[in-house]
Amino acid sequence: MNAPLGSLHEAPDDAVLVAYAQGDDDAARLLAQRLVPRVLAQATRLLADQAEAEDVAQEAMMRLWKIAPDWRQGEAQVSTWLYRVVANLCTDRLRKRRGVSLDQIAEPADTQMSAAARLQETARLSALANALAQLPDRQAQAVSLRHLEGLSNPQIAEIMDISLRSVESLTARGKKALTELLAGRRAELGYEDE
Amino acid sequence: MSKSDEDMLDDLFSLGKAQSPVPSEALLARIQNDARTARIKPATPRGSVWTGFFDMIGGWTAVGGLAMAGVTGVWFGIAPPASVTTLAADLIGTTVTVDLLDDSSTYFSEVSIDG
Numbered sequence: 001m002n003a004p005l006g007s008l009h010e011a012p013d014d015a016v017l018v019a020y021a022q023g024d025d026d027a028a029r030l031l032a033q034r035l036v037p038r039v040l041a042q043a044t045r046l047l048a049d050q051a052e053a054e055d056v057a058q059e060a061m062m063r064l065w066k067i068a069p070d071w072r073q074g075e076a077q078v079s080t081w082l083y084r085v086v087a088n089l090c091t092d093r094l095r096k097r098r099g100v101s102l103d104q105i106a107e108p109a110d111t112q113m114s115a116a117a118r119l120q121e122t123a124r125l126s127a128l129a130n131a132l133a134q135l136p137d138r139q140a141q142a143v144s145l146r147h148l149e150g151l152s153n154p155q156i157a158e159i160m161d162i163s164l165r166s167v168e169s170l171t172a173r174g175k176k177a178l179t180e181l182l183a184g185r186r187a188e189l190g191y192e193d194e
Numbered sequence: 195m196s197k198s199d200e201d202m203l204d205d206l207f208s209l210g211k212a213q214s215p216v217p218s219e220a221l222l223a224r225i226q227n228d229a230r231t232a233r234i235k236p237a238t239p240r241g242s243v244w245t246g247f248f249d250m251i252g253g254w255t256a257v258g259g260l261a262m263a264g265v266t267g268v269w270f271g272i273a274p275p276a277s278v279t280t281l282a283a284d285l286i287g288t289t290v291t292v293d294l295l296d297d298s299s300t301y302f303s304e305v306s307i308d309g
Contacts, residue, residue, distance in 0.1 A: 020229065020233075021233070023233070025229075025230070028226060028229035028230070029226060031229075032222055032225050032226060032229070033222075036217045036221070036222060036225060037214070037216065037217055040215055040217050040221070041213065041214045041215060044213050044214075044215050045210045045211065045213050048210075048213075050215065053215070054217075054218075054221050057217070057221065057225070058221065058224055058225055058228065061225045061228065061229075062225075062228045062232065065228055065229050065232035065233065066232050068232075068233075121209065124205075124206055124209055125206075125209060125210060125213070127206070128206040128207075128209070128210055147207040147210075147211075148207060148210045148211055149211075150211060175203065178203055179199050179200055179203050182199070182202060182203060182206070183199045186198070186199070186202060189202070191198075191202045191205070
């Protein structure tokens with residue numbers, strides 16, 4: 001039986017997920033509207049590649065649809081679960097990129113900027129994604145959740161299922177490693193003149 | 195590691211954080227389609243013990259193959275082709291012939307038991 005869409009709009013994500021599992025098509029639509037923008041944004045920030053980010057978003061949502069019948073309402077937050085799934089899917093892809101040259105990373109689509117500015121932004125985003133790809137998986141996940149998603153350390157600890165101290169250690173080591181990886185590329189990325 | 199290197203990284207983080215793409219209609223449509231498909235196919239297939247057994251050995255195709263091999267074996271036991279009889283005799287040496295059917299049978303001739 002489908003619940004009225006109005007009442008679903010007021011419901012938390014996990015309640016909507018349970019409604020989806022019980023056959024409510026409106027619930028699936030509502031969850032997609034709520035969750036896909038954030039899932040896609042997280043994947044885009046980590047991968048700097050629109051096509052790959054869309055693939056990750058679709059795969060993450062597919063995993064959510066599949067787990068829906070077994071979801072225990074109130075035990076975990078859907079958003080926390082999705083952060084973890086997207087981070088894992090992205091680091092899987094980043095790992096495969098190690099050794100791939102910067103030129104092989106696709107350009108993000110953006111028609112609002114000048115060609116030169118777009119090229120520079122593309123180069124910078126690709127440089128960051130490629131540097132993240134060089135980090136150990138857990139460091140890349142912690143750094144991206146902290147500095148790209150803007151999450152707090154307790155949130156990251158919950159998502160990654162680790163202690164606060166581990167989060168602090170991973171983000172500090174990850175940031176230091178990223179700085180070293182990118183240190184020689186200031187001129188190439190247009191930071192010498194700024 | 196200089197201050198300017200750290201500033202550059204902070205700028206890259208800000209640039210990355212500003213990326214907030216709007217999902218395309220095509221992506222949302224694919225995800226909606228996945229939602230329908232995932233609900234139609236249960237995540238954990240339910241079936242009987244026999245279904246699981248058949249799946250384990252390769253499904254109905256494999257069961258059909260096994261059945262055909264069994265029938266062929268029985269048939270060779272009743273009426274072996276001449277080549278099988280000759281091969282057995284060559285390998286083992288002695289051939290003892292036992293008639294299972296009377297001579298009037300037009301379909302079955304004889305069975306050779308090697309020993």
